[in-house]
Amino acid sequence: MLKKIIVSALLISLSTFCIAQKSKVNAAWRGLTDYQSTLKEKPDPSYLMKAKEAIDAAAANEETKSNPKMHVYRTQIYYEVFKSNLKAEEEKAAATSGDKKARMETAYSNVSTKEFSEAIKSIEFVKTNSKDQSQFQELLTTGLSMIDDLNNLAVGSYKAKKYDEASDYFESSFSLSGMLNQGRKDTVSLFNASLSAQKAKNYAKVVKINQRMVDEKMANAGTYQYLYNAKINTQDTAGAFTTLQEGRKLYPNDMTLLNLETDYFLQRGRQQESVNNLLLALEKDPNNAILHLIVANTFDNMANPKTKGPDGKDVDMVKPENFAELFGKAEEHYKKTVELKPGNPEYSFNALYNLGALYYNYGTYMYNKEMNDATITKLASKQKEIMAKCTEQYKKAIPYFEQALEFKADDNSTLQSLRRLYLLVGNEAKAAEITAKLNKGK
Numbered sequence: 001m002l003k004k005i006i007v008s009a010l011l012i013s014l015s016t017f018c019i020a021q022k023s024k025v026n027a028a029w030r031g032l033t034d035y036q037s038t039l040k041e042k043p044d045p046s047y048l049m050k051a052k053e054a055i056d057a058a059a060a061n062e063e064t065k066s067n068p069k070m071h072v073y074r075t076q077i078y079y080e081v082f083k084s085n086l087k088a089e090e091e092k093a094a095a096t097s098g099d100k101k102a103r104m105e106t107a108y109s110n111v112s113t114k115e116f117s118e119a120i121k122s123i124e125f126v127k128t129n130s131k132d133q134s135q136f137q138e139l140l141t142t143g144l145s146m147i148d149d150l151n152n153l154a155v156g157s158y159k160a161k162k163y164d165e166a167s168d169y170f171e172s173s174f175s176l177s178g179m180l181n182q183g184r185k186d187t188v189s190l191f192n193a194s195l196s197a198q199k200a201k202n203y204a205k206v207v208k209i210n211q212r213m214v215d216e217k218m219a220n221a222g223t224y225q226y227l228y229n230a231k232i233n234t235q236d237t238a239g240a241f242t243t244l245q246e247g248r249k250l251y252p253n254d255m256t257l258l259n260l261e262t263d264y265f266l267q268r269g270r271q272q273e274s275v276n277n278l279l280l281a282l283e284k285d286p287n288n289a290i291l292h293l294i295v296a297n298t299f300d301n302m303a304n305p306k307t308k309g310p311d312g313k314d315v316d317m318v319k320p321e322n323f324a325e326l327f328g329k330a331e332e333h334y335k336k337t338v339e340l341k342p343g344n345p346e347y348s349f350n351a352l353y354n355l356g357a358l359y360y361n362y363g364t365y366m367y368n369k370e371m372n373d374a375t376i377t378k379l380a381s382k383q384k385e386i387m388a389k390c391t392e393q394y395k396k397a398i399p400y401f402e403q404a405l406e407f408k409a410d411d412n413s414t415l416q417s418l419r420r421l422y423l424l425v426g427n428e429a430k431a432a433e434i435t436a437k438l439n440k441g442k
Helices: 002-037 045-060 068-093 100-110 114-129 133-137 140-159 163-180 187-199 203-215 221-233 237-250 255-267 271-284 289-303 323-340 345-373 376-407 412-424 428-440
Strands: 306-308 314-316
Touching: 002 045, 002 068, 045 068, 068 100, 068 114, 068 133, 068 140, 100 140, 114 133, 114 140, 114 163, 140 163, 140 187, 163 187, 163 203, 187 203, 187 221, 203 221, 221 237, 221 255, 237 255, 255 271, 255 289, 271 289, 289 323, 289 345, 323 345, 345 376, 345 412, 376 412, 412 428
Parallel strands: none
Antiparallel strands: 306 314
16 A cells, blocks of 8 residues: 555656646746737846746756757747847947948847857757647748848858858858758858858868758859869868869869869879860860960960979979970960950950960070070171061060050050060160050059
């Protein structure tokens, strides 16, 4: 009999304890609704603090911590705490700024997001663990409002140059948006997350975000560009090249990826692979002015190799044995670029400037080579002949530099090159005009 009484007492005690814990959930709900009823006139934070105290107790208890309904209330309560803190930060900012937008950006950049993060965790719990989807539906309005806050937190952090934080907020906005909008993908938020991580120079995060874009089937050519550059910056050269190959396969006509691949080959001395790749692309698109420009630039770099000197500046290396052949191919493709007239003025300028520089450099190369090869006894007699050959190249260069000025009239490098060329061909009047223009621009 005594044993039965003891067991009964224990059962009653356990039942009472469970009811007590469930009453904490109810108390949290009452505190929340009482607080929300005061918002229109004068918010009473004491109700909110009681709600938080009750929900914290319920969240710490084994009987109720996995209850989806508890997490519904916990989301709403913690979000209200965050909004209350945000309001306080806005009032602080009002002392230094009269502009509402500026005040809000400051408030969002300074507010604590501890409670906000906990609210997101509870939304995720409800989404994952609730068998009754109506409970998740209760959080849609709150969740959509939180997405707006996440974007504002991101912008506030970005404006405050807290780029790493901004990246996290943008990525959280993407995740929450996908959860609430039945998998619809907010590509802008994830792109902004990547951009912010790049501003922070957090290349590991750039890799993670852009790989997520690939995995989520959201990638475009730009995604592979960012992923490649980020992997290069994290010293993952092999992974970077794999990414580049994947991107080139998916976007064979993307000029930036093609250029990156060209640079990758050239930097590793794989020049022929670079040329083969580019010429193959030209076979498919022979009237592509940009491709011709890249091919020309590649042959130009092969003909005129450079290295970095002790001061970090470019230093000319010895010309290759097939210099004349490479020069001819660079000339051919630069001329084709000019003939095709690229739609982008920058490309037209580059083609004209580089073609002018090609002739100028060739003339200088011919002069130095011929003078070095000439014997002392023949030097005087050959100098005039050598100078005539070089002048022919200088005269070829001049019209291309002049045309380049039609795109960038005040470009200092073009003006300086033209002045030197006018002096070398004996046109002192034109050289004086350029000198006057350069002095006027100082």
